[in-house]
Amino acid sequence: MTRPPTNRTAWRERASDTEPQPTPGGAGHSAGIGLLAGMALGFAGYFSGFWAFLLVAVLGAVGLAVGLILDGRLDLGTLLGSHSGRR
Template sequence: MSMAVVGLVAGMALGFAAYFGGFGAFVLVAALGAVGFMAGRLFEGDLEAGDFFRTPRTGDRDGRRR
């Protein structure tokens, strides 16, 4: 399935949620969609759980800034 079709389906789901459920349902569907997207990326192996918890290192090897 192409990314355009996935975007179309996601947009339609958000549109239906907004129309029938109001703004609260729209936000809920968007948040659950983002969680599902991240879970899918984790299971596919494109993303690692440690990526959410590691801080980017800048500076020396020991992580200290100058």
């Protein structure tokens, strides 16, 4: 006895209507990056002291800003307060 062919595309379309849509970047991805950043800060603070902790925190913030600018999610002109001259 053979099984009738399944229409997988239609099933996926119906399933996508009820499932929550993923956020850009994915929530799990952001949580994992945050976990790694927290662990890096913790190791720097525990093994090297306050100044290493502060250096890692500042460089992490700079790296985050550069990444957001390159992704197009942060406008450098808005961040610095410069205006385009239009009103």
